[in-house]
Amino acid sequence: MKILFLLTCLSLTLTNSKLMAQSRTAPDMEQLYTEANSSYRKFESIHGGYVQTDNVLMHYLCWGNPKNTPLIWSHGSFSHSYELADLARLLTDGGYYLIAVDYYGHGQTPVPEKEVSLYNSADDIRVLMDSLKIDQAIIGGFSRGGYIAAAFYQSYPERVKALILEDGGSVAFNTFNHRMSEEALEIKIKSMAPEQGVSSIYEASFDSPAAAYQSLYDKSAGGLQFELLNIVKRKGNQWITYAGLNDFFCMKDDQQFKSLVLKPNNSPLYGASITMVQPKIIFRNLHIPLLILDPVADHDPMPFEKDNIALANQFPGLITRVEFAGIEHNIHYEKPAQFSQELLKFLGIVQKQGLSFSKKK
Template sequence: MPGRDADFADFSDDLSTLLDVLGIERTVIAGFSRGAYLATEFYKNHPDQVAAIILEDGGSVAFATTFFKLPPDQLATFFESVRIPDEIKSRYFDVYDSEFEVYSNFYDKKTGGSQFHNFGFIRQVKDKWIGYGGLMEYMHMQDGSHYAKLLFQPQSVSRYAASIVLQQPLAIYETLHVPMLILDAVGTPDLFQNSAENRELASRFPHLISYRAFDCADHNIHFGCPEEFLQAIRHFLHSLVLRSEEPS
Protein backbone atom coordinates (compact mmCIF):
# COMPACT_ATOMS: atom_id res chain seq x y z
CA MET A 1 0.00 0.00 0.00
CA PRO A 2 1.21 3.56 -0.61
CA GLY A 3 2.89 5.31 2.29
CA ARG A 4 0.38 8.16 2.05
CA ASP A 5 -3.30 8.51 1.27
CA ALA A 6 -3.04 8.74 -2.50
CA ASP A 7 -6.27 9.12 -4.47
CA PHE A 8 -7.11 8.23 -8.06
CA ALA A 9 -5.79 11.55 -9.33
CA ASP A 10 -2.40 10.80 -7.77
CA PHE A 11 -2.26 7.44 -9.53
CA SER A 12 -3.21 9.00 -12.86
CA ASP A 13 -0.48 11.61 -12.44
CA ASP A 14 2.03 8.84 -11.74
CA LEU A 15 1.03 7.08 -14.95
CA SER A 16 1.28 10.33 -16.89
CA THR A 17 4.81 10.84 -15.60
CA LEU A 18 5.74 7.26 -16.49
CA LEU A 19 4.53 7.74 -20.07
CA ASP A 20 6.55 10.95 -20.33
CA VAL A 21 9.67 9.19 -19.08
CA LEU A 22 9.14 6.36 -21.59
CA GLY A 23 8.57 8.83 -24.40
CA ILE A 24 5.02 7.62 -25.09
CA GLU A 25 2.89 10.52 -26.29
CA ARG A 26 -0.48 8.71 -26.44
CA THR A 27 -1.64 5.28 -25.37
CA VAL A 28 -4.65 2.97 -25.27
CA ILE A 29 -5.65 3.03 -21.62
CA ALA A 30 -7.50 -0.02 -20.28
CA GLY A 31 -8.75 -1.21 -16.93
CA PHE A 32 -10.88 -3.85 -15.21
CA SER A 33 -13.30 -3.13 -12.36
CA ARG A 34 -11.58 -0.60 -10.06
CA GLY A 35 -8.82 -0.35 -12.64
CA ALA A 36 -11.43 0.81 -15.15
CA TYR A 37 -12.27 3.72 -12.83
CA LEU A 38 -8.56 4.50 -12.69
CA ALA A 39 -8.52 4.51 -16.50
CA THR A 40 -11.43 6.94 -16.48
CA GLU A 41 -9.57 9.15 -14.00
CA PHE A 42 -6.55 9.13 -16.28
CA TYR A 43 -8.68 10.30 -19.20
CA LYS A 44 -10.20 13.01 -17.01
CA ASN A 45 -6.82 14.42 -15.98
CA HIS A 46 -4.67 13.66 -19.03
CA PRO A 47 -6.97 13.37 -22.08
CA ASP A 48 -4.24 14.39 -24.53
CA GLN A 49 -2.25 11.27 -23.59
CA VAL A 50 -5.14 8.92 -24.41
CA ALA A 51 -5.57 7.40 -27.87
CA ALA A 52 -8.46 5.09 -26.90
CA ILE A 53 -10.11 3.58 -23.83
CA ILE A 54 -11.08 0.00 -22.92
CA LEU A 55 -13.30 -0.45 -19.85
CA GLU A 56 -14.08 -3.93 -18.52
CA ASP A 57 -17.09 -3.91 -16.17
CA GLY A 58 -16.34 -0.59 -14.55
CA GLY A 59 -15.40 3.03 -15.12
CA SER A 60 -18.33 3.92 -17.37
CA VAL A 61 -21.08 4.30 -14.74
CA ALA A 62 -20.91 5.89 -11.28
CA PHE A 63 -19.89 3.18 -8.81
CA ALA A 64 -22.78 3.71 -6.41
CA THR A 65 -25.42 3.44 -9.18
CA THR A 66 -26.04 -0.28 -8.65
CA PHE A 67 -26.50 0.11 -4.92
CA PHE A 68 -28.73 3.18 -5.08
CA LYS A 69 -31.10 1.31 -7.40
CA LEU A 70 -31.67 -1.45 -4.83
CA PRO A 71 -34.77 -1.38 -2.58
CA PRO A 72 -33.86 -0.75 1.08
CA ASP A 73 -34.36 -4.39 2.10
CA GLN A 74 -32.09 -5.68 -0.68
CA LEU A 75 -29.46 -3.07 0.14
CA ALA A 76 -29.56 -4.13 3.79
CA THR A 77 -29.18 -7.77 2.73
CA PHE A 78 -26.16 -6.83 0.63
CA PHE A 79 -24.48 -5.05 3.54
CA GLU A 80 -25.11 -8.07 5.76
CA SER A 81 -23.42 -10.30 3.17
CA VAL A 82 -20.22 -8.25 2.96
CA ARG A 83 -17.61 -10.43 4.59
CA ILE A 84 -14.61 -12.41 3.45
CA PRO A 85 -15.23 -16.18 3.78
CA ASP A 86 -12.87 -17.75 6.33
CA GLU A 87 -11.32 -20.05 3.72
CA ILE A 88 -10.54 -17.13 1.38
CA LYS A 89 -9.34 -14.97 4.25
CA SER A 90 -6.87 -17.55 5.51
CA ARG A 91 -5.59 -18.21 1.99
CA TYR A 92 -5.17 -14.67 0.67
CA PHE A 93 -5.51 -12.12 3.47
CA ASP A 94 -3.58 -13.51 6.43
CA VAL A 95 -0.01 -12.78 7.51
CA TYR A 96 2.55 -15.49 6.66
CA ASP A 97 6.03 -16.52 7.76
CA SER A 98 7.53 -16.83 4.28
CA GLU A 99 7.21 -15.36 0.79
CA PHE A 100 6.90 -18.88 -0.60
CA GLU A 101 3.82 -19.54 1.51
CA VAL A 102 2.03 -16.55 -0.02
CA TYR A 103 3.15 -17.57 -3.51
CA SER A 104 1.83 -21.11 -2.93
CA ASN A 105 -1.56 -19.76 -1.88
CA PHE A 106 -1.81 -17.74 -5.09
CA TYR A 107 -0.55 -20.53 -7.33
CA ASP A 108 -3.13 -22.00 -9.73
CA LYS A 109 -2.35 -25.69 -10.19
CA LYS A 110 -4.66 -25.97 -13.20
CA THR A 111 -2.74 -23.28 -15.08
CA GLY A 112 0.72 -24.52 -14.12
CA GLY A 113 3.93 -22.80 -15.15
CA SER A 114 5.96 -20.41 -13.02
CA GLN A 115 3.15 -17.84 -12.54
CA PHE A 116 5.87 -15.32 -11.80
CA HIS A 117 3.32 -12.50 -11.81
CA ASN A 118 2.10 -13.73 -8.41
CA PHE A 119 5.14 -12.13 -6.82
CA GLY A 120 3.67 -8.76 -7.75
CA PHE A 121 0.99 -9.33 -5.11
CA ILE A 122 3.43 -10.19 -2.33
CA ARG A 123 4.72 -7.65 0.21
CA GLN A 124 7.03 -7.91 3.21
CA VAL A 125 5.89 -6.39 6.49
CA LYS A 126 8.79 -6.44 8.95
CA ASP A 127 9.66 -10.14 9.20
CA LYS A 128 6.34 -11.39 7.81
CA TRP A 129 4.74 -11.59 4.35
CA ILE A 130 1.29 -10.68 3.02
CA GLY A 131 -0.67 -11.06 -0.20
CA TYR A 132 -3.98 -9.17 -0.15
CA GLY A 133 -3.65 -8.43 3.55
CA GLY A 134 -5.03 -4.97 4.36
CA LEU A 135 -6.56 -4.51 0.89
CA MET A 136 -10.21 -4.51 1.94
CA GLU A 137 -9.45 -2.09 4.77
CA TYR A 138 -7.59 0.13 2.31
CA MET A 139 -10.70 0.20 0.09
CA HIS A 140 -13.00 0.59 3.14
CA MET A 141 -14.96 -2.51 2.14
CA GLN A 142 -14.02 -4.96 4.89
CA ASP A 143 -17.60 -5.34 6.16
CA GLY A 144 -21.10 -3.99 5.67
CA SER A 145 -20.85 -1.04 8.03
CA HIS A 146 -17.65 0.21 6.39
CA TYR A 147 -19.11 -0.37 2.91
CA ALA A 148 -22.21 1.66 3.84
CA LYS A 149 -20.07 4.50 5.15
CA LEU A 150 -18.09 4.49 1.92
CA LEU A 151 -21.26 4.76 -0.17
CA PHE A 152 -23.19 7.26 1.92
CA GLN A 153 -20.41 9.25 3.64
CA PRO A 154 -17.44 9.15 1.23
CA GLN A 155 -16.10 12.44 2.56
CA SER A 156 -15.44 10.74 5.91
CA VAL A 157 -13.17 7.96 4.59
CA SER A 158 -9.70 7.97 3.03
CA ARG A 159 -9.11 9.86 -0.20
CA TYR A 160 -8.26 6.64 -2.03
CA ALA A 161 -11.35 4.75 -0.83
CA ALA A 162 -13.62 7.70 -1.62
CA SER A 163 -12.20 8.17 -5.12
CA ILE A 164 -14.26 5.39 -6.67
CA VAL A 165 -17.53 6.73 -5.20
CA LEU A 166 -16.94 10.41 -5.91
CA GLN A 167 -16.02 9.87 -9.55
CA GLN A 168 -18.75 10.75 -12.06
CA PRO A 169 -17.96 9.01 -15.38
CA LEU A 170 -20.92 10.49 -17.26
CA ALA A 171 -19.68 14.01 -16.56
CA ILE A 172 -16.13 13.04 -17.50
CA TYR A 173 -17.20 11.50 -20.79
CA GLU A 174 -19.45 14.37 -21.84
CA THR A 175 -16.47 15.57 -23.86
CA LEU A 176 -15.30 12.15 -25.09
CA HIS A 177 -13.11 12.56 -28.15
CA VAL A 178 -11.42 9.15 -28.49
CA PRO A 179 -12.73 5.64 -29.32
CA MET A 180 -13.96 3.59 -26.38
CA LEU A 181 -14.80 -0.09 -25.88
CA ILE A 182 -17.17 -0.96 -23.03
CA LEU A 183 -17.12 -4.62 -22.01
CA ASP A 184 -20.12 -5.31 -19.77
CA ALA A 185 -20.48 -8.53 -17.75
CA VAL A 186 -24.19 -9.37 -17.54
CA GLY A 187 -24.04 -12.99 -16.37
CA THR A 188 -26.03 -14.25 -13.39
CA PRO A 189 -25.70 -12.93 -10.78
CA ASP A 190 -24.61 -9.62 -12.33
CA LEU A 191 -22.49 -7.92 -9.67
CA PHE A 192 -22.92 -4.48 -11.25
CA GLN A 193 -26.22 -4.15 -13.09
CA ASN A 194 -25.42 -1.15 -15.26
CA SER A 195 -26.21 -2.40 -18.77
CA ALA A 196 -28.97 0.21 -19.28
CA GLU A 197 -26.62 3.01 -18.29
CA ASN A 198 -23.83 1.61 -20.46
CA ARG A 199 -26.11 1.38 -23.47
CA GLU A 200 -27.29 4.93 -22.89
CA LEU A 201 -23.71 6.20 -22.81
CA ALA A 202 -22.88 4.28 -25.99
CA SER A 203 -25.91 5.76 -27.74
CA ARG A 204 -24.60 9.26 -27.08
CA PHE A 205 -21.40 8.57 -28.99
CA PRO A 206 -22.26 5.94 -31.62
CA HIS A 207 -19.26 6.99 -33.70
CA LEU A 208 -16.85 6.51 -30.79
CA ILE A 209 -18.20 3.91 -28.35
CA SER A 210 -18.46 0.18 -29.02
CA TYR A 211 -20.51 -1.78 -26.47
CA ARG A 212 -20.28 -5.54 -25.86
CA ALA A 213 -22.30 -7.50 -23.30
CA PHE A 214 -21.04 -10.87 -22.02
CA ASP A 215 -23.43 -13.30 -20.33
CA CYS A 216 -20.58 -15.74 -19.70
CA ALA A 217 -19.33 -13.79 -16.67
CA ASP A 218 -20.82 -11.84 -13.77
CA HIS A 219 -17.82 -9.52 -13.44
CA ASN A 220 -14.45 -10.92 -14.51
CA ILE A 221 -14.91 -11.31 -18.29
CA HIS A 222 -11.27 -12.01 -19.14
CA PHE A 223 -11.36 -14.98 -16.76
CA GLY A 224 -14.91 -16.21 -17.42
CA CYS A 225 -14.69 -16.22 -21.22
CA PRO A 226 -11.13 -15.41 -22.29
CA GLU A 227 -11.54 -16.26 -25.98
CA GLU A 228 -14.55 -14.00 -26.44
CA PHE A 229 -12.79 -11.31 -24.42
CA LEU A 230 -9.65 -11.42 -26.57
CA GLN A 231 -11.71 -11.44 -29.75
CA ALA A 232 -13.47 -8.23 -28.68
CA ILE A 233 -10.16 -6.59 -27.78
CA ARG A 234 -8.55 -7.59 -31.08
CA HIS A 235 -11.52 -6.33 -33.08
CA PHE A 236 -11.45 -2.99 -31.28
CA LEU A 237 -7.68 -2.56 -31.71
CA HIS A 238 -8.02 -3.46 -35.39
CA SER A 239 -10.70 -0.79 -35.76
CA LEU A 240 -8.25 1.74 -34.32
CA VAL A 241 -5.75 0.84 -37.02
CA LEU A 242 -8.41 1.30 -39.69
CA ARG A 243 -9.35 4.67 -38.22
CA SER A 244 -5.73 5.81 -38.33
CA GLU A 245 -5.55 4.90 -42.01
CA GLU A 246 -8.62 6.92 -42.96
CA PRO A 247 -7.88 10.15 -44.85
CA SER A 248 -8.18 13.22 -42.65
Protein backbone atom coordinates in the same frame (compact mmCIF):
# COMPACT_ATOMS: atom_id res chain seq x y z
CA MET B 1 -17.40 -3.41 -10.44
CA LYS B 2 -18.80 -6.68 -9.18
CA ILE B 3 -17.17 -6.66 -5.75
CA LEU B 4 -19.14 -9.52 -4.21
CA PHE B 5 -18.56 -11.77 -7.21
CA LEU B 6 -14.86 -10.89 -7.27
CA LEU B 7 -14.35 -11.60 -3.57
CA THR B 8 -16.28 -14.87 -3.79
CA CYS B 9 -14.19 -16.10 -6.73
CA LEU B 10 -10.99 -15.02 -5.06
CA SER B 11 -11.89 -16.71 -1.79
CA LEU B 12 -12.71 -20.00 -3.53
CA THR B 13 -9.51 -19.85 -5.56
CA LEU B 14 -7.30 -19.08 -2.59
CA THR B 15 -9.00 -21.62 -0.31
CA ASN B 16 -8.68 -24.41 -2.88
CA SER B 17 -5.12 -23.38 -3.71
CA LYS B 18 -4.13 -23.44 -0.04
CA LEU B 19 -5.60 -26.88 0.57
CA MET B 20 -4.03 -28.34 -2.55
CA ALA B 21 -0.66 -26.79 -1.83
CA GLN B 22 -0.67 -28.31 1.67
CA SER B 23 -1.07 -31.76 0.14
CA ARG B 24 2.37 -31.47 -1.40
CA THR B 25 5.38 -32.52 0.64
CA ALA B 26 7.61 -29.73 1.93
CA PRO B 27 10.54 -30.67 -0.34
CA ASP B 28 8.23 -30.57 -3.39
CA MET B 29 7.09 -27.05 -2.57
CA GLU B 30 10.58 -25.89 -1.73
CA GLN B 31 11.83 -27.08 -5.12
CA LEU B 32 8.87 -25.51 -6.89
CA TYR B 33 9.49 -22.21 -5.13
CA THR B 34 13.17 -22.24 -6.08
CA GLU B 35 12.36 -22.86 -9.74
CA ALA B 36 9.48 -20.38 -9.75
CA ASN B 37 11.64 -17.71 -8.15
CA SER B 38 14.30 -18.22 -10.80
CA SER B 39 11.73 -17.95 -13.60
CA TYR B 40 10.10 -14.91 -12.02
CA ARG B 41 13.40 -13.07 -11.73
CA LYS B 42 14.29 -13.91 -15.31
CA PHE B 43 10.89 -12.73 -16.57
CA GLU B 44 11.14 -9.51 -14.57
CA SER B 45 14.62 -8.82 -15.95
CA ILE B 46 13.11 -8.84 -19.45
CA HIS B 47 9.66 -7.34 -18.92
CA GLY B 48 9.67 -5.64 -15.52
CA GLY B 49 10.47 -2.11 -14.49
CA TYR B 50 9.91 0.55 -11.84
CA VAL B 51 9.21 4.25 -12.02
CA GLN B 52 9.40 6.72 -9.15
CA THR B 53 6.39 9.01 -8.98
CA ASP B 54 5.41 11.67 -6.46
CA ASN B 55 3.37 8.99 -4.71
CA VAL B 56 5.19 5.68 -4.89
CA LEU B 57 7.80 3.50 -6.58
CA MET B 58 5.47 1.85 -9.10
CA HIS B 59 6.13 -1.54 -10.66
CA TYR B 60 5.06 -2.25 -14.23
CA LEU B 61 5.51 -4.77 -17.04
CA CYS B 62 5.91 -4.23 -20.76
CA TRP B 63 5.79 -6.52 -23.77
CA GLY B 64 6.58 -5.90 -27.42
CA ASN B 65 8.26 -3.23 -29.49
CA PRO B 66 8.30 0.26 -27.89
CA LYS B 67 7.92 1.70 -31.39
CA ASN B 68 4.49 0.12 -31.76
CA THR B 69 1.13 1.47 -30.59
CA PRO B 70 1.18 1.68 -26.76
CA LEU B 71 -1.66 0.14 -24.76
CA ILE B 72 -1.50 0.82 -21.01
CA TRP B 73 -3.58 -1.47 -18.79
CA SER B 74 -4.72 -1.16 -15.16
CA HIS B 75 -5.78 -4.42 -13.51
CA GLY B 76 -8.76 -5.16 -11.29
CA SER B 77 -8.94 -5.40 -7.50
CA PHE B 78 -6.86 -8.21 -6.00
CA SER B 79 -5.15 -8.76 -9.34
CA HIS B 80 -1.84 -7.37 -10.61
CA SER B 81 0.19 -6.45 -13.66
CA TYR B 82 0.31 -10.04 -14.95
CA GLU B 83 -3.46 -9.91 -15.53
CA LEU B 84 -3.18 -9.89 -19.34
CA ALA B 85 0.09 -11.82 -19.50
CA ASP B 86 -1.53 -14.76 -21.30
CA LEU B 87 -2.80 -12.38 -23.99
CA ALA B 88 0.40 -10.38 -24.35
CA ARG B 89 1.75 -12.39 -27.29
CA LEU B 90 -1.49 -11.94 -29.24
CA LEU B 91 -1.48 -8.19 -28.65
CA THR B 92 2.19 -7.71 -29.46
CA ASP B 93 1.86 -9.81 -32.62
CA GLY B 94 -0.98 -7.46 -33.54
CA GLY B 95 1.41 -4.53 -33.44
CA TYR B 96 0.84 -3.20 -29.94
CA TYR B 97 3.23 -2.32 -27.14
CA LEU B 98 1.53 -3.60 -23.99
CA ILE B 99 2.27 -1.92 -20.67
CA ALA B 100 0.61 -3.11 -17.45
CA VAL B 101 0.92 -1.36 -14.11
CA ASP B 102 0.63 -2.46 -10.50
CA TYR B 103 -1.31 0.20 -8.63
CA TYR B 104 -1.24 0.70 -4.86
CA GLY B 105 -1.12 -2.42 -2.70
CA HIS B 106 -0.98 -4.78 -5.68
CA GLY B 107 1.91 -6.68 -7.18
CA GLN B 108 5.19 -5.04 -6.24
CA THR B 109 3.77 -1.55 -5.74
CA PRO B 110 3.28 -0.68 -2.05
CA VAL B 111 0.54 1.42 -0.48
CA PRO B 112 1.95 4.96 -0.18
CA GLU B 113 2.56 6.49 3.23
CA LYS B 114 0.43 9.51 2.35
CA GLU B 115 -3.28 9.60 1.54
CA VAL B 116 -3.97 8.86 -2.12
CA SER B 117 -6.88 8.34 -4.50
CA LEU B 118 -7.56 6.71 -7.85
CA TYR B 119 -6.61 10.05 -9.36
CA ASN B 120 -3.14 9.68 -7.86
CA SER B 121 -2.92 6.34 -9.68
CA ALA B 122 -3.79 8.22 -12.87
CA ASP B 123 -0.98 10.67 -12.10
CA ASP B 124 1.40 7.73 -11.70
CA ILE B 125 0.50 6.49 -15.18
CA ARG B 126 1.21 9.94 -16.60
CA VAL B 127 4.67 9.86 -14.97
CA LEU B 128 5.25 6.39 -16.44
CA MET B 129 4.32 7.66 -19.90
CA ASP B 130 6.73 10.56 -19.52
CA SER B 131 9.52 8.23 -18.40
CA LEU B 132 8.93 5.98 -21.43
CA LYS B 133 8.64 9.05 -23.68
CA ILE B 134 5.09 8.17 -24.70
CA ASP B 135 3.06 11.20 -25.67
CA GLN B 136 -0.25 9.42 -26.28
CA ALA B 137 -1.56 5.91 -25.69
CA ILE B 138 -4.62 3.72 -25.61
CA ILE B 139 -5.64 3.52 -21.96
CA GLY B 140 -7.57 0.55 -20.61
CA GLY B 141 -8.54 -1.19 -17.43
CA PHE B 142 -10.63 -3.86 -15.77
CA SER B 143 -13.03 -3.24 -12.88
CA ARG B 144 -11.31 -0.81 -10.46
CA GLY B 145 -8.67 -0.40 -13.16
CA GLY B 146 -11.41 0.82 -15.48
CA TYR B 147 -12.20 3.60 -13.03
CA ILE B 148 -8.50 4.50 -12.99
CA ALA B 149 -8.57 4.63 -16.80
CA ALA B 150 -11.61 6.94 -16.69
CA ALA B 151 -9.88 9.12 -14.08
CA PHE B 152 -6.83 9.30 -16.33
CA TYR B 153 -8.94 10.47 -19.26
CA GLN B 154 -10.55 13.11 -17.06
CA SER B 155 -7.14 14.31 -15.86
CA TYR B 156 -5.10 14.02 -19.06
CA PRO B 157 -7.45 13.85 -22.07
CA GLU B 158 -4.71 15.02 -24.43
CA ARG B 159 -2.65 11.91 -23.58
CA VAL B 160 -5.41 9.44 -24.54
CA LYS B 161 -6.05 8.18 -28.08
CA ALA B 162 -8.71 5.63 -27.14
CA LEU B 163 -10.22 4.04 -24.04
CA ILE B 164 -11.00 0.41 -23.20
CA LEU B 165 -13.21 -0.22 -20.16
CA GLU B 166 -13.86 -3.79 -19.05
CA ASP B 167 -16.76 -3.67 -16.58
CA GLY B 168 -15.60 -0.57 -14.78
CA GLY B 169 -15.31 3.16 -15.36
CA SER B 170 -18.27 3.63 -17.69
CA VAL B 171 -20.95 3.89 -14.98
CA ALA B 172 -20.71 5.53 -11.55
CA PHE B 173 -19.79 2.98 -8.87
CA ASN B 174 -22.80 3.58 -6.61
CA THR B 175 -25.37 3.78 -9.41
CA PHE B 176 -27.05 0.45 -8.70
CA ASN B 177 -26.58 0.69 -4.93
CA HIS B 178 -28.51 3.95 -4.84
CA ARG B 179 -31.35 2.49 -6.91
CA MET B 180 -31.98 -0.34 -4.48
CA SER B 181 -34.60 -0.23 -1.77
CA GLU B 182 -33.32 0.33 1.76
CA GLU B 183 -34.12 -3.27 2.66
CA ALA B 184 -32.36 -4.73 -0.38
CA LEU B 185 -29.34 -2.49 0.13
CA GLU B 186 -29.07 -3.52 3.78
CA ILE B 187 -29.05 -7.18 2.77
CA LYS B 188 -26.36 -6.52 0.20
CA ILE B 189 -24.24 -4.56 2.65
CA LYS B 190 -24.36 -7.36 5.22
CA SER B 191 -23.35 -9.86 2.55
CA MET B 192 -20.19 -7.89 1.80
CA ALA B 193 -18.39 -8.85 5.01
CA PRO B 194 -15.81 -11.54 4.09
CA GLU B 195 -16.19 -14.84 5.92
CA GLN B 196 -13.67 -15.50 8.67
CA GLY B 197 -11.82 -18.09 6.62
CA VAL B 198 -11.58 -15.73 3.68
CA SER B 199 -10.37 -12.88 5.90
CA SER B 200 -7.63 -15.08 7.32
CA ILE B 201 -6.40 -15.80 3.79
CA TYR B 202 -6.45 -12.13 2.83
CA GLU B 203 -4.75 -10.96 6.01
CA ALA B 204 -2.23 -13.77 6.46
CA SER B 205 1.45 -13.05 6.91
CA PHE B 206 4.27 -15.52 6.44
CA ASP B 207 7.80 -16.14 7.68
CA SER B 208 9.19 -16.51 4.17
CA PRO B 209 8.32 -15.73 0.55
CA ALA B 210 8.25 -19.47 -0.09
CA ALA B 211 5.47 -19.92 2.47
CA ALA B 212 3.49 -17.06 0.92
CA TYR B 213 3.94 -18.61 -2.52
CA GLN B 214 2.77 -21.99 -1.20
CA SER B 215 -0.42 -20.41 0.18
CA LEU B 216 -1.37 -19.29 -3.33
CA TYR B 217 -0.17 -22.27 -5.37
CA ASP B 218 -2.87 -24.18 -7.27
CA LYS B 219 -1.89 -27.83 -7.58
CA SER B 220 -4.69 -28.54 -10.04
CA ALA B 221 -3.15 -26.07 -12.49
CA GLY B 222 0.37 -27.43 -12.07
CA GLY B 223 3.48 -25.77 -13.43
CA LEU B 224 5.61 -23.17 -11.70
CA GLN B 225 2.99 -20.41 -11.48
CA PHE B 226 5.86 -17.97 -11.03
CA GLU B 227 3.55 -14.99 -11.55
CA LEU B 228 2.25 -15.62 -8.01
CA LEU B 229 5.52 -14.21 -6.74
CA ASN B 230 4.47 -10.81 -8.04
CA ILE B 231 1.78 -10.83 -5.33
CA VAL B 232 4.25 -11.68 -2.56
CA LYS B 233 5.90 -8.71 -0.87
CA ARG B 234 7.82 -7.97 2.28
CA LYS B 235 6.29 -6.08 5.19
CA GLY B 236 8.66 -5.66 8.09
CA ASN B 237 10.00 -9.08 9.00
CA GLN B 238 7.07 -10.88 7.37
CA TRP B 239 5.81 -11.60 3.87
CA ILE B 240 2.27 -10.82 2.77
CA THR B 241 -0.01 -11.27 -0.24
CA TYR B 242 -3.29 -9.32 0.11
CA ALA B 243 -2.99 -8.15 3.72
CA GLY B 244 -4.55 -4.75 4.30
CA LEU B 245 -6.23 -4.41 0.90
CA ASN B 246 -9.81 -4.81 2.11
CA ASP B 247 -9.23 -2.06 4.64
CA PHE B 248 -7.55 0.11 1.99
CA PHE B 249 -10.63 -0.35 -0.22
CA CYS B 250 -13.01 0.36 2.71
CA MET B 251 -14.39 -3.17 2.38
CA LYS B 252 -13.02 -4.82 5.52
CA ASP B 253 -16.49 -5.35 7.00
CA ASP B 254 -20.12 -4.45 6.40
CA GLN B 255 -19.83 -1.17 8.31
CA GLN B 256 -16.96 0.03 6.13
CA PHE B 257 -18.85 -0.87 2.98
CA LYS B 258 -22.03 0.79 4.29
CA SER B 259 -20.10 4.00 4.84
CA LEU B 260 -18.59 3.74 1.36
CA VAL B 261 -22.06 3.45 -0.17
CA LEU B 262 -23.98 5.93 1.97
CA LYS B 263 -21.34 8.35 3.31
CA PRO B 264 -18.29 8.04 1.05
CA ASN B 265 -16.83 11.38 2.12
CA ASN B 266 -16.44 9.95 5.63
CA SER B 267 -14.39 7.03 4.30
CA PRO B 268 -10.60 6.97 3.73
CA LEU B 269 -9.78 8.64 0.43
CA TYR B 270 -8.60 5.72 -1.70
CA GLY B 271 -11.67 3.61 -1.05
CA ALA B 272 -13.98 6.61 -1.36
CA SER B 273 -12.37 7.87 -4.56
CA ILE B 274 -13.95 5.14 -6.68
CA THR B 275 -17.31 6.73 -5.87
CA MET B 276 -15.99 10.11 -7.04
CA VAL B 277 -15.35 8.99 -10.61
CA GLN B 278 -18.43 10.25 -12.45
CA PRO B 279 -18.51 8.93 -16.04
CA LYS B 280 -21.54 11.01 -17.07
CA ILE B 281 -19.50 14.12 -16.33
CA ILE B 282 -16.17 12.79 -17.57
CA PHE B 283 -17.57 11.66 -20.93
CA ARG B 284 -19.94 14.57 -21.55
CA ASN B 285 -17.54 15.90 -24.20
CA LEU B 286 -16.12 12.56 -25.32
CA HIS B 287 -13.95 12.99 -28.40
CA ILE B 288 -12.06 9.69 -28.68
CA PRO B 289 -13.07 6.08 -29.43
CA LEU B 290 -14.28 4.14 -26.39
CA LEU B 291 -14.77 0.38 -26.10
CA ILE B 292 -17.12 -0.82 -23.35
CA LEU B 293 -16.82 -4.53 -22.60
CA ASP B 294 -20.08 -5.21 -20.76
CA PRO B 295 -20.76 -8.54 -18.99
CA VAL B 296 -24.46 -9.26 -18.51
CA ALA B 297 -25.79 -12.09 -16.34
CA ASP B 298 -29.11 -13.07 -14.76
CA HIS B 299 -27.79 -12.57 -11.25
CA ASP B 300 -25.52 -9.65 -12.01
CA PRO B 301 -24.82 -7.98 -8.62
CA MET B 302 -24.09 -4.62 -10.30
CA PRO B 303 -26.15 -4.47 -13.52
CA PHE B 304 -24.90 -1.58 -15.65
CA GLU B 305 -26.36 -2.81 -18.94
CA LYS B 306 -28.97 -0.06 -19.40
CA ASP B 307 -26.56 2.67 -18.35
CA ASN B 308 -23.91 1.44 -20.79
CA ILE B 309 -26.45 1.26 -23.61
CA ALA B 310 -27.56 4.82 -22.86
CA LEU B 311 -23.97 6.07 -22.90
CA ALA B 312 -23.25 4.26 -26.17
CA ASN B 313 -26.39 5.75 -27.75
CA GLN B 314 -25.23 9.19 -26.71
CA PHE B 315 -22.04 8.82 -28.76
CA PRO B 316 -22.83 6.29 -31.53
CA GLY B 317 -19.85 7.33 -33.62
CA LEU B 318 -17.35 6.96 -30.79
CA ILE B 319 -18.53 4.26 -28.40
CA THR B 320 -18.49 0.55 -29.19
CA ARG B 321 -20.33 -1.56 -26.62
CA VAL B 322 -19.86 -5.32 -26.69
CA GLU B 323 -22.12 -7.47 -24.51
CA PHE B 324 -20.89 -10.73 -23.00
CA ALA B 325 -23.94 -12.76 -22.02
CA GLY B 326 -23.68 -15.05 -19.00
CA ILE B 327 -20.54 -13.41 -17.63
CA GLU B 328 -20.83 -11.62 -14.30
CA HIS B 329 -17.55 -9.70 -14.24
CA ASN B 330 -14.20 -11.04 -15.42
CA ILE B 331 -14.45 -11.28 -19.20
CA HIS B 332 -10.76 -11.64 -20.02
CA TYR B 333 -10.54 -14.65 -17.68
CA GLU B 334 -13.79 -16.42 -18.56
CA LYS B 335 -13.80 -15.66 -22.31
CA PRO B 336 -10.17 -14.91 -23.25
CA ALA B 337 -10.58 -15.70 -26.96
CA GLN B 338 -13.68 -13.52 -27.38
CA PHE B 339 -12.13 -10.79 -25.25
CA SER B 340 -9.01 -10.75 -27.42
CA GLN B 341 -11.07 -10.80 -30.62
CA GLU B 342 -13.13 -7.78 -29.59
CA LEU B 343 -10.07 -5.96 -28.32
CA LEU B 344 -8.15 -6.42 -31.57
CA LYS B 345 -11.22 -5.57 -33.66
CA PHE B 346 -11.64 -2.27 -31.80
CA LEU B 347 -7.94 -1.46 -31.99
CA GLY B 348 -8.00 -2.17 -35.71
CA ILE B 349 -10.88 0.27 -36.17
CA VAL B 350 -8.99 2.89 -34.19
CA GLN B 351 -5.96 2.45 -36.42
CA LYS B 352 -8.03 2.67 -39.60
CA GLN B 353 -9.46 5.96 -38.45
CA GLY B 354 -6.00 7.37 -38.94
CA LEU B 355 -5.15 7.99 -35.33
CA SER B 356 -1.39 8.29 -35.12
CA PHE B 357 0.47 7.35 -31.98
CA SER B 358 3.42 9.50 -31.10
CA LYS B 359 6.46 9.14 -28.91
CA LYS B 360 8.01 12.06 -27.09
CA LYS B 361 11.31 13.18 -28.47
